[in-house]
Amino acid sequence: MPPSPLPATVRHLVIVLGDQLDEQSSALQGFDAQQDVVWMAEVAEESTHVWSAKQRIAVFLSAMRHFAQHLQAQGLPLVYTRLDDADNLGTLQLELGRAIKQLQPAALVMTAPGDWRVLQALRAAAAEHQLPLELRDDTHFFSTVREFAAHAQGRKQLRLEYWYRALRQQHGILMEGGEPVGGQWNFDVDNRESFGKAGPQNVPAPTRFAPDAITTDVLALVNRRFAGHPGTLHSFGWPVTREQALRALNAFITERLPLFGKYEDAMWQGEAWLYHSHLSCALNLKLLQAREVVQAAEDAHRVGLAPIASVEGFIRQILGWREYVRGIYWTQMPDYLERNALDAQADLPAWYWTGNTDMACLKDAIGQTLEHGYAHHIQRLMVTGLYALLLGVRPQAVHSWYLSVYVDAVEWVELPNTLGMGQFGDGGLMASKPYVASGKYIQRMGNHCKGCRYDPALSTGEAACPYTTLYWDFLMRHETLLKKNPRMAMQLKNLSRLDEAARAAIRGQAEAHRQGQTLK
Structure with missing residues (x-):
């Protein structure tokens, strides 16, 4: 079907982002095909500002192209930039600026975006060209x-x-x-x-x-x-x-x-x-x-x-x-x-991008993630997220990884889940306590430990489970802070039963494990 002709004079350039593929969206309410135009753009920046996984890139691009086809079938005038267009400028801000110059709209209209970064870029484009940008409530949600x-x-x-x-x-x-x-x-x-x-x-x-x-x-x-x-x-x-x-x-x-x-x-x-x-x-x-x-x-x-x-x-x-x-x-x-309430500074282990680890639960969760762009919430919170929290990885590095690898990752939903709930980076604004556990939790909720070289009951020794070692190490490193949290009382009571020799052994095992992850 040939695209609908563009109006000679454009009233509204209606911006539709890759996560706003809803023909009932607020941005399209009151749309007049005689004087309005929909603008959509695939740009490399959205796949490279974090090192996005192939599944995530593909789902956005395919869904956008299908939605654009649907809008054209409905007779809506559309300007659509494809990623592989030779003159693609690579960012939303630059591509929107080019569309503004070409179409000379009187105003920009859009449903409020999900990402702070994207909102700032679009506002900058509107300001540069001295155009009003009307942000409408996202009626997809129950609340504002x-x-x-x-x-x-x-x-x-x-x-x-x-x-x-x-x-x-x-x-x-x-x-x-x-x-x-x-x-x-x-x-x-x-x-x-x-x-x-x-x-x-x-x-x-x-x-x-x-x-x-x-x-x-x-x-x-x-x-x-x-x-x-x-x-x-x-x-x-x-x-x-x-x-x-x-x-x-x-x-x-x-x-x-x-x-x-x-x-x-x-x-x-x-x-x-x-x-x-x-x-x-x-x-x-x-x-x-x-x-x-x-x-x-x-x-x-x-x-x-x-x-x-x-x-x-x-x-x-x-x-x-x-x-x-x-x-x-x-x-x-x-x-x-x-935010980084626990002052976590370690790098994310490189094997998060490959799944090449001998920890069975992590190997399974990361391998599945890279294959499908998907893992369910417990795999995210209590396998990949828990390990990063116990290891002391910078929450921003964990955030970037989650935003990169999951097909459902849009920053408004991914960042609080990762930094707040998963990594306790906001110091308890969201979570009432850090979600920390030893390898025994993973053993209880699945079968990964059965075939793993590590024993979740052990915190030291060659067969010690890294989760269990790092769990006790985490409690020791943050003991002063955690004592202020009544929900951590039982875990700290168990910690108090460890004598100094046991604590020293765990600290040594934890440090050796960290060094090993750094070298990989």
């Missing part, structure tokens, strides 16, 4: 940043639970007569089971999509243009259109949601997908609406398809967690990015 800011006013700690309950009540989700369905707000206690010795049984296959012509072209482009970037594309199968995203949503609701809650914290070697939704990428690209996903889960409970513990746990991730971390991000930026 202003509402979260009002909630946060005067609070020293910003806990998810209070914000989540307020949104449940405000929107009437999982509520009956003013009370939560099932008689309680949170069913976490029911959602922490492991698979047992037999492992997961009859796990439904993930919903994957064979590349069409557009995606095939993108995969070839990524392999050619970003050959040195991490990961591979041979398994690419993410939803890149709204139709595919809806099919993935339906498959999750009917096939995996019933057991999602029970096993949401469980891990198993070689099992990447388990009972998780795999919808976060489609949600963050805005191929799915948060409201329709929450509604689908709530309906599943209403008709008896899924138990309340699974449904509440899943809805809390969307209505609670996504809304919460977005509020944290936009009320704390830009200085939030630089």
Whole structure:
């Protein structure tokens, strides 16, 4: 289908970013094809400001191209810059400036972006050309940043639970007569089971999509243009259109949601997908609406398809967690990015980019991440994230890695999850304590330890589990700070049982391990 002709005089140049692929977005409300133009651009900067993995680059480019095709089919005038265009200037700011010069719009319009960095670049382009930039609320979310800011006013700690309950009540989700369905707000206690010795049984296959012509072209482009970037594309199968995203949503609701809650914290070697939704990428690209996903889960409970513990746990991730971390991000930026409450200064081990480690749980999680651009939340928080926290890696380095390798990584959601929740870099603004554990936690939640050369029960010696060694070392290094936190009392009580000889041995083992990671 040939593109619609551009208006002779442009009223609004409507900016659509790669994570705003929603034809119902606020930016497109009131669009007039006789005088408005949509602007989209693929630029190298978005794949290189962090060393983005191939799966992440490909999912954004393919979804953008499919969305552009859809807009053209609807008759919307569109200016679209492809990454492989010979005259591509490489950044959003420069490409937008060029479009402004060519089209001479009266104003710029967009849905508020998810990244602080992107917002500053677009504002700079607007200011350079003396154009107004109208930022509209992102109606994909249940709440606005202003509402979260009002909630946060005067609070020293910003806990998810209070914000989540307020949104449940405000929107009437999982509520009956003013009370939560099932008689309680949170069913976490029911959602922490492991698979047992037999492992997961009859796990439904993930919903994957064979590349069409557009995606095939993108995969070839990524392999050619970003050959040195991490990961591979041979398994690419993410939803890149709204139709595919809806099919993935339906498959999750009917096939995996019933057991999602029970096993949401469980891990198993070689099992990447388990009972998780795999919808976060489609949600963050805005191929799915948060409201329709929450509604689908709530309906599943209403008709008896899924138990309340699974449904509440899943809805809390969307209505609670996504809304919460977005509020944290936009009320704390830009200085939030630089926080480092534990003064962690170590480099990220180089093998995070290859998976070449003899720690079985890390090898599995990182290998899966590089292959699919995906790992579930416990693998992120309590495997890759926990190891980095215990090792003392700079939270900014951990943040860059997460932003690079995961297909669902957009900074508004990834940064608070990583720096705040995973690395305690904000000093407890989000998390009530550092999420630290020994190798025994990983042993309890999966089977990785069974085939690993390390023993999670040991903190010293040749077979000592690095997690266990570094766990005790972490408690010792931060003992003074952690004593101020009542939630750490039990862990510090256990630490107090170690005599000085045991402490010295652990410190020595931890330092030897650190040196070994540095040399790799």
